[in-house]
Amino acid sequence: MQIIKTFISRAMIYGSVLLFCLFSMMPFIWMVVTIFKEDKELYRGKGNPLLYSLPPTLEHLKQLFQETNFLVFAKNSLIVGIVVVLITLIIAIPAGYSLARLTGRWGEKAGIGIFLVYLVPPTLLFIPLFRMVVALGLNNSIWSLIVVYPTMSIPFSTWLLMGFFKAIPRDLEEAAMVDGYSRLVSFIKVIMPLSLSGIIAVVVFTFTLTLHEFIYALTFISSSAQRTLSVGVPTELILGDVFFWQSLMAAAVLVAFPVGFVYNLFLDQLVAGFTMGAVKG
């Protein structure tokens, strides 16, 4: 009896997990199948669309790299991502430490205030920011994104790091200060190394945020050579009404899978940040 019960509950768990996975993976499965299909088969095939009647081809993958701006978009995304990560770290690390240790009681209120800024959506700000970007002469340049993206990454990163710094016992810095370090030096030498995992989470979070962002990238930049992946792939790989579906899907999968994998590794830290510290991930 017990064995049957266990078997049924196992079967139910695996069955429902499979269903949910299928729902999540549905577009990705179709994307991956599409990449390797010949035009003939993709547009005129009669059989099961998930199977191949003609041998798979790498032709469209080659086209993506040789005939489109995919690598340019990737390069732009990489530059934007790295510079925004650096700006975010330089500003959010001290801010997070300040809120965790130095500002006392009003620090907590300021912390929540900064977190709330994260909830201000780009859709509310893209029109005035477009005007500001034009006034600064940054439109049509990835620098517009480099300047604006930290407004999205700094609030959440500051909040996340504040949590990490708070979790480190005060005694450690105080011991360092008794040993003759100033607070600044003890922060750099004692606290920062202990918060490395938080800092890495911020790097991952910020980098994926720059890869995800769509509205600002769409609004500020109209020349192909300055576009990033999130806007370049869906808007530029479509020429007029002609969709190059195989190359388009290849581009999407090549970006989505690595990002998804890395993101998953740091999920717990990000969730801890999202739940405002109510849950220790």
Place this chain on the structure above:
Amino acid sequence: MTLQKTGVVKSTQNKGFRGLSDNEGALGSLFLLPAIIYIVALVAVPFFIAIAFSFSDVTVGNTSLNYVGLENFARVIKTPQFKRALINSIGFTFVTQVIVIVLANILAVILSQDFRGKWIARMLIILPWATPISLGTIGWLWLLDSKFSPFDWFLVKWGLLGPDTILGPGTHMIFLGREWLAMASVVTIYVWRILPLSTVILLAGLTSINQDILDQAEVDGSKFFRTLFTIKLPLILPIMAVAVLFGIIFTFTDMTVVYILTRGGPIYYTQVLPVWAYFKGIDSGALADGAAIALFLFPVLLAVVILMLRTASRTEIN
């Protein structure tokens, strides 16, 4: 506060005054200042510019700001597109959140069990959230294609689509070309996208429940579902609220899905406020109208933020 102060007093007494690097107040402000400057310059300032724009006659070509009062709002409200966009924005968000919170609870309970391959399952399930939304949506656009959707093939094969069937007589569903199907498609993609986030938030809540309480319940003879509904779910209610509020924000303010999938079509049946604000404000250059439309997002956001703060303070007390 006092503890912190005494710590510093001690160290300054021991080692003497070392200026800024040991001055708590000054150092604290200095550390915080760049973040505050950044946020004020590029969030607060544009926010007030958005309000100023919405009361002015500014366009892309004309940079002068003339006060026109509520004219933009009045003009925008009169159009049928506005009504539809407002209803859709609220409706899509509401329906999405209802579906997501039900599915996320089920999924989180499943994932809180121990089973083989859990790590892989979690990664596959999180992928829609981790993928750049524009690239995920382009996959859906192809999945729902009017001519080549694989759904069409399966529906025809299963005898559900085609001449003399329930969904026939055509052999294509044309998901994005029909009013209700297009709306359902948009909601499906939002569910697909937000479900992973809500699930992992709830999962974190479930795993943080004190094991002693659960052990006690088991000793008292409480069965799985009884424990779930009388102990676990009530305990994670505040965290569930956080998940819902994030879901609301990410659905209500998103423009990517509709922009890529339907561009608001067919006609303007799937139009939402952010996409319409983009078309008006940037594509047609009517910055003032665009700013006015986008500002209609604000009351809802404000309500969400207030609810969020309340939830946060409640969880702190617990």
